[in-house]
Amino acid sequence: xxxxxxxxxxxxxxxxxxxxxxxxxxxxxxxxxxxxxxxxxxxxxxxxxxxxxxxxxxxxxxxxxxxxxxxxxxxxxxxxxxxxxxxxxxxxxxxxxxxxxxxxxxxxxxxxxxxxxxxxxxxxxxxxxxxxxxxxxxxxxxxxxxxxxxxxxxxxxxxxxxxxxxxxxxxxxxxxxxxxxxxxxxxxxxxxxxxxxxxxxxxxxxxxxxxxxxxxxxxxxxxxxxxxxxxxxxxxxxxxxxxxxxxxx
Numbered sequence: 001x002x003x004x005x006x007x008x009x010x011x012x013x014x015x016x017x018x019x020x021x022x023x024x025x026x027x028x029x030x031x032x033x034x035x036x037x038x039x040x041x042x043x044x045x046x047x048x049x050x051x052x053x054x055x056x057x058x059x060x061x062x063x064x065x066x067x068x069x070x071x072x073x074x075x076x077x078x079x080x081x082x083x084x085x086x087x088x089x090x091x092x093x094x095x096x097x098x099x100x101x102x103x104x105x106x107x108x109x110x111x112x113x114x115x116x117x118x119x120x121x122x123x124x125x126x127x128x129x130x131x132x133x134x135x136x137x138x139x140x141x142x143x144x145x146x147x148x149x150x151x152x153x154x155x156x157x158x159x160x161x162x163x164x165x166x167x168x169x170x171x172x173x174x175x176x177x178x179x180x181x182x183x184x185x186x187x188x189x190x191x192x193x194x195x196x197x198x199x200x201x202x203x204x205x206x207x208x209x210x211x212x213x214x215x216x217x218x219x220x221x222x223x224x225x226x227x228x229x230x231x232x233x234x235x236x237x238x239x240x241x242x243x244x245x246x247x248x249x
Contacts, residue, residue, distance in 0.1 A: 002033040011165060024165030031158040031224055037149035038192070040103070040200050043114035043210070062144035063108040063202035071107040071151050073215070102193040103151060103215035108202035111144045114210055129207040154190045154217070158183055160225055173249040179241070182227050186239035191219040 011024035040063045065071065113120050116131055122140030124132045161181040168174045193215045194200040203210030222231040227240040 003031075005030040005032070011163075024163065026164075027162040029160045029225075031156065033156045035152035035155045036192070037152050038194075038200060039148050040108050040146055040151060040202050040215075042144050043110040043112050043201050043203070062146035062148070063110055064144045065146050065150075066107050066109060066205060069104060069107040071103055073101040073104045100190070100217050101215055102154065102190075102217050103200070105203060105211040105214040106205040108146065109144075109204060110202040110210070111141070113204060114201075115207075120204055125204075125207065129204075129209070153192050156189050156221065157187050158189065158223055158225070159185055159187070169247070173247060176246050176248055178244045180227070180243075182225055182240040182242075183223065183237060184239065189221050189223070189237055190217045191221050193217050195219060 005028075007026075007028040007030075009026040011026055039061075041061055042063050109120055111120060112118070113123055113131070113134075116123070116134060118131075118134040119136050119141040121142070122135035122137060126132055159181075161179075161184045163179045165177045166174050167177065196213075196216075196218055200215055203214055205211075220237040223237050224230055226232060226237075227242055
């Protein structure tokens, strides 16, 4: 859902003998939308071609949602990958990559184990996440039930404010003051999860090596308006303020 609200007002002022006014103007534009839907997929057949599915085209598409686990992490921070040996069951963040986590990696299970190429439902794991045994059969290799577009990305909120006011200097000369505020409330608007890879792929809950950088957001979005222009990149999404004045006669 997308909504745009525009609020225009005339600011009070006085009228001089030559009928020039010191009134001003106020304009506020608000852009709002909900997050776009997207799909969580299973990992490819992997394992250097030695997996149970010998073609990526034949591998199951959708991941399996974990019952009773919230799919959203809501901007949680990942541990640095240097700590992966200390916490082998948790996902980590690659060095030098600024990111936040949008979805909960432990809320989805890939049908295929990206490390072994076997069906995850037929595997057993140690407490440290190592595979102890595999068993590929029809019951363990069912297609994921996640479905298409079953989760949503971040929403978008953006407010621009324009204020203009006249001040009389003499009867014929007046000063005009303008102030423009882009993203007036400095609200961060984050990009789509998994933008670095182009697809959101599930791992295996409790196996940290399959969850690294999972469902991460690494950038902000291009705003519809900016001091420098529209849709020029996420680096323009911070609050920008322009103040100007001019003498009119």
